[in-house]
Amino acid sequence: MRKLSALSLVWVLVILLPVAGLVSMTVGTVNISLLDAFNAALGHSNSLQIESILFDIRLPRILLAVFVGAVLASTGAVMQGLFRNPLADPSLIGVSSGASVGASLMIVTAGGFIQGGALVGLSLVAVGAFIGGFAATLLVYRLATSGIGTSVTTMLLAGIAIGALAGALNSLLTYFSDNDMLRQISLWQMGNLSGASWLKVGIMGAVAILLMLLFPRDSRALNALLLGESEARHLGIDVQQVKRRLIVLTALGVGVSVALAGLVGFVGLIMPHIVRLAIGPDHRWLVPASALAGATLLVIADSLARIVVIPAELPTGILTALLGAPFFVALLLQQRKEV
């Protein structure tokens, strides 16, 4: 029997996420009490500083965490279904490694004017990361597609090959960069939400909502795909179209979140896995529940990132791994006991 019904998990997360968000509003280098936060929200605050911290810095940051977390975890769930592999990851299709190269390239070649240089309010690094990520995915997809359709096995291998190539390019770029660039590259690769702005929130939010609206359409197809591709076809599913649609949406979602928040690892791999252990593999529930769980994890991780080394802060990506990995190991150990 399952540990939790899907509906009760969704309810728990629907309550937990706003609570985590509220608490997150109050923590950081400057502690703001919940009461002050409420006052400020109602426009009764007498401190401009508090208002500015809350609404110009923390709120966009929390919302960015919500959307990035939701996108990474839901695309992770979708990729695991599509590859019929519970340990698949959005990065399998090359999007993270490609984005990494794009970002490094921008940092190294455009390093001089990176602070000032911006395209409609976004840094060149973000634009480079998105283009790199999307291009790599497109390449992997094209490599794996022949006249008879896309082979997920070939895609997996092509993803590894492109990943290795991107790794080499990345090392090459690192080799030629100076100290300052090196620091920027490695900070970017750790994943960070500190650069949140309302513009980024708007872009990420639009992408997240688009994904949440379109994924449910294919959740039964994903369920059928777990049986195997020809079985799914015998159940009346246009497998090739489903694959193309889900890969494009994943590349878009992960590409944008990597561009805006860097490489936040772990969320896309482990969150869907943990949710599946709790409520089972039915994608009609798994995808939305993973999105909520990913959002919650990232909000909590980002709050901790802000307070563990006050007055400085840690990159968020370090915290997601630090939080999630032991939890995952505990789950595995428990599962081993049951079998």
Next chain:
Amino acid sequence: MTLRADNVSLHLSGFDLLRNINLEIEAGKVTAIVGPNGAGKSSLLRVLTGELPASQGDVYLNGRPLESWPMLDRAKLLAVLPQHSLLNFPFTADEVVGLGRIPHQTGLLKDNQIIAEALQLVDANYLQTRFYTQMSGGEKQRVQLARVLAQIWQPSHLGDQFLVLDEPTSAFDLSHQKLTLDIVRQLATRDVGVVMVLHDLNLAARCADNLVVFDGGVIAAQGGPQEILTEQLIDKVFGVKSIIAQHPVTKRPLVIT
């Protein structure tokens, strides 16, 4: 109406897997395909179900070329049980059977009823909430059988329905082998056309209306089991000396080796 292979040949990476096959699977009849390993039985099933396009010739479902059917309509008429299942995610049995209802829009209540009845039919209702990944081979095969049965549970206004089974009894004990054959006969009385690959000649002889003997990518013989099963045929196709007797009760041929 029929599921019909019309002069079908299949060449794959330099091998002639099927040569000029003409075969009619009739609605309301049970067709069993037998033959040695590598004779092309599974290849024929893959062409019949549209999984592989034929190199030459065509496949027709109820008189209409198979590939011209809309995918969803085809799924309402043609259910396929493969030899092996890749499923390694922890669905429960009723969730697996529920996948068979994907092509239909009958609503949750009706679907749940069909799922329960299908599991009951294959003697797997005790598995309802168990995880597929933790079942034995025979239990998995029964749940998968229930899934394809659920797919064609109700007659369709689109035409006659067909069920394709690739070695459905390979993991079954004696009682479940018999149960499967009973289910298949029952489907035939409901005008479903059943075609299955079997390894056990006696099982095939017992339940088939039309027995198709495959050898080297061609049909060596086809017809009623009584008419075509001879000692010479079995020697020629399988290279095994045998005696054909008559089953004392069913009067069907009995191959003794």
